[in-house]
Amino acid sequence: MPEYLVRLAQVHESFRKAELFALGELAGVTLEIVEYHENSPFCIVRLPSDAAAAKVISRSILSLGIHELWGRGPSYEALHESVKINTSHLWAKYKDVSFKFTVDCFQGTRTTAEQRDIIESFSYLAFEGPIRMKDPEVSFQVFEHYDEKAPHPKYFYLGRFIAESGRHAKSTYDLKKRHYISTTSMDAELALLTANIALAAPGKIFFDPFMGTGGFPLAAAHFGAYVCGSDIDGRSIRGTGGSSRKGQVGKRDVAGNFKQYGLEGHYLGAFVSDLTNTPLRLPAPSNNGIRHGYLDGIICDPPYGVREGLKVLGAREELGDIERSNHQARHKDPTYIPPKRPYSFMALLDDILAFAAITLVEGGRLSMWMPTANDEDVELIIPTNPFLELVSVCVQPFNRWSRRLLTYRRLPDSEAPADAVTRVRKEYEKGVRADELNAFRRKFFEGFKEADKLRAGDYAPEETPKKIG
Amino acid sequence: MKLLTLNFLTCAIKTCKSSPSSFPLHPRDAELEIVEADLNLKFLENILPRLMWDELRVVVDELGLPTLPPTIPTRADLVAPSSPTSSSSSSDPAPSQTARDLHRILIETCVREGKLVCGNCGHEYAVKEGVANFLLPAHLV
Ligand SMILES: C[S@@+](CC[C@H](N)C(=O)[O-])C[C@H]1O[C@@H](n2cnc3c(N)ncnc32)[C@H](O)[C@@H]1O
Ligand SMILES: [Zn+2]
Numbered sequence: 035m036p037e038y039l040v041r042l043a044q045v046h047e048s049f050r051k052a053e054l055f056a057l058g059e060l061a062g063v064t065l066e067i068v069e070y071h072e073n074s075p076f077c078i079v080r081l082p083s084d085a086a087a088a089k090v091i092s093r094s095i096l097s098l099g100i101h102e103l104w105g106r107g108p109s110y111e112a113l114h115e116s117v118k119i120n121t122s123h124l125w126a127k128y129k130d131v132s133f134k135f136t137v138d139c140f141q142g143t144r145t146t147a148e149q150r151d152i153i154e155s156f157s158y159l160a161f162e163g164p165i166r167m168k169d170p171e172v173s174f175q176v177f178e179h180y181d182e183k184a185p186h187p188k189y190f191y192l193g194r195f196i197a198e199s200g201r202h203a204k205s206t207y208d209l210k211k212r213h214y215i216s217t218t219s220m221d222a223e224l225a226l227l228t229a230n231i232a233l234a235a236p237g238k239i240f241f242d243p244f245m246g247t248g249g250f251p252l253a254a255a256h257f258g259a260y261v262c263g264s265d266i267d268g269r270s271i272r273g274t275g276g277s278s279r280k281g282q283v284g285k286r287d288v289a290g291n292f293k294q295y296g297l298e299g300h301y302l303g304a305f306v307s308d309l310t311n312t313p314l315r316l317p318a319p320s321n322n323g324i325r326h327g328y329l330d331g332i333i334c335d336p337p338y339g340v341r342e343g344l345k346v347l348g349a350r351e352e353l354g355d356i357e358r359s360n361h362q363a364r365h366k367d368p369t370y371i372p373p374k375r376p377y378s379f380m381a382l383l384d385d386i387l388a389f390a391a392i393t394l395v396e397g398g399r400l401s402m403w404m405p406t407a408n409d410e411d412v413e414l415i416i417p418t419n420p421f422l423e424l425v426s427v428c429v430q431p432f433n434r435w436s437r438r439l440l441t442y443r444r445l446p447d448s449e450a451p452a453d454a455v456t457r458v459r460k461e462y463e464k465g466v467r468a469d470e471l472n473a474f475r476r477k478f479f480e481g482f483k484e485a486d487k488l489r490a491g492d493y494a495p496e497e498t499p500k501k502i503g
Numbered sequence: 504m505k506l507l508t509l510n511f512l513t514c515a516i517k518t519c520k521s522s523p524s525s526f527p528l529h530p531r532d533a534e535l536e537i538v539e540a541d542l543n544l545k546f547l548e549n550i551l552p553r554l555m556w557d558e559l560r561v562v563v564d565e566l567g568l569p570t571l572p573p574t575i576p577t578r579a580d581l582v583a584p585s586s587p588t589s590s591s592s593s594s595d596p597a598p599s600q601t602a603r604d605l606h607r608i609l610i611e612t613c614v615r616e617g618k619l620v621c622g623n624c625g626h627e628y629a630v631k632e633g634v635a636n637f638l639l640p641a642h643l644v
Contacts, residue, residue: 236545236546237543237545237546237548237549238546238549239549239550239553260507260543260546266638268634268636268638271634272631272634289633298538298540299540299541299610301505302504302505302507302508303505303613303633303634304634305512305635305636305637306634306635306636306637306638307515307638308638311515311637311639311644312515312637313512313513313514313515313628313635313637314511314512314513315511315512315513315526315555316513326553327553328511328550328553347638347639347641348641348644349641349644353642358641358642361640361641361642362640364640365640365642365643366627370640372638372639372640372641373641
């Protein structure tokens with residue numbers, strides 16, 4: 035298989051491989067990573083063809099583009115030598131076509147004169163076609179990799195351009211331009227990335243049980259999925275609560291966001307509900323071994339703090355007979371507000387996994403965000419479920435806390451333990467009550483207070499390290 | 504809310520879920536709306552095996568929409584027999600009338616206002632501005 039150079043964005047590093055593998059799977063091609071470094075925007079992969087390369091990268095959020103790799107090396111001499119060895123049989127093919135040659139310096143700069151010299155040094159390729167800066171038939175790019183603040187580059191590549199990425203969607207869906215958002219709306223880039231990692235694609239159904247202002251369903255719909263969502267807070271869906279956005283007037287709601295992007299045809303709708311008392315069908319495992327999962331993907335950012343108010347339905351205390359009949363008598367009254375009680379975050383995570391195990395189709399994915407304190411003696415907790423296999427863990431670090439995107443794949447029943455079906459169902463139905471009061475959990479949760487405070491600044495520039503090359 | 508979504512919704516009350524009559528929810532005083540959308544054959548093919556067909560027919564009847572065939576269409580039924588006149592230009596198969604009808608019902612027909620009623624316990628869930636409310640009062644949690 036030929037080698038290609040993926041020009042990555044130097045941002046959200048720990049998500050980049052997970053995205054590449056997901057996109058390979060979506061495109062139905064074998065993708066092998068030959069060389070990858072967390073601190074480099076240059077990644078070398080093996081892919082079966084140019085068409086496969088284009089298919090994989092065209093919807094990538096964390097890359098800029100993909101190039102056929104013509105050569106590489108730690109100096110221009112080495113680069114030229116590698117180009118000559120690898121590609122001399124290809125030169126004739128591009129001899130007469132219009133072309134363009136550019137230089138991309140990562141963490142460095144070149145004057146126009148220097149760039150011209152660099153390009154001239156490739157004159158042995160003997161391309162005789164017209165140079166065309168706009169829409170050339172073939173486009174070559176020299177890449178220089180500098181260490182931060184270094185005067186000279188440390189590594190060089192030459193690539194033939196194959197395809198641009200889908201990164202422009204990041205600005206299309208930018209929260210600053212979205213009609214309806216709230217303080218907990220997920221950053222557009224991360225929402226799109228989540229949809230990619232969860233394999234959102236045309237023809238699929240995606241669901242977000244904590245949809246808020248609909249950031250994840252929108253992202254999944256952008257990639258062609260049909261989407262629906264729910265939230266315990268009806269105001270966030272209907273938008274009647276207004277928005278915390280300054281200067282925002284008039285009615286803005288989730289449906290309006292879908293209209294803004296021309297995606298209303300993909301919006302199956304939303305409903306108000308508590309995940310632990312979901313109205314969604316929870317299909318029983320059938321005797322003949324055919325499962326009835328119906329969701330291709332579940333993507334969400336569960337509530338975990340004071341801001342989002344992690345609550346579930348139900349009274350705080352067990353109801354006595356009198357209270358019970360009081361609720362019964364009043365519940366049809368339009369002013370009746372169903373009471374809610376606090377709930378444990380760990381229990382909710384287990385509930386989400388159990389829900390996913392029941393509703394996902396085989397191979398369907400759950401991608402959910404989860405915060406953690408950056409405290410050395412807090413061991414990472416990764417919730418598990420016998421039907422779900424962990425696919426990837428991606429980390430977005432902040433100063434005192436991080437949040438992680440956990441992605442799971444629904445296993446075929448045949449690969450899960452024999453009693454798993456009944457166990458998972460039972461657990462979901464009774465609602466797993468995790469014990470929050472032990473010391474370990476308490477410590478774990480202390481970090482959240484910090485996280486919760488910081489959360490408001492999720493998309494403030496100083497919180498997200500910005501060093502996109 | 505598109506009618507397809509209704510095919511995934513049952514009563515939210517846990518003790519109801521195991522009873523077959525908690526699904527489908529029965530629309531009452533429903534106000535429908537048509538939201539035009541592009542037909543996506545691949546999507547229809549994908550969801551076909553996930554549909555609860557008999558229950559979909561019940562809901563469609565209760566809403567006074569044209570009755571659906573008694574047996575669920577096959578994937579092949581969704582594709583129009585290729586006519587020799589519509590030449591080779593497009594490689595995508597054309598949707599059949601069956602596919603168009605299904606698309607009309609599942610994707611373009613939306614419930615705007617009304618109630619969804621559980622056939623087992625009789626609990627009513629209100630739909631307002633297309634959004635159904637499944638929050639349960641304290642005595643039913
Ligand atoms: C972090 S926010 C999600 C924001 C969303 N991703 C967006 O882009 O707008 C979490 C949401 O979960 C909702 N929520 C809290 N408890 C819930 C529960 N038990 N069931 C369903 N939703 C719940 C909150 O109302 C809140 O909108
Ligand atoms: Zn019921």
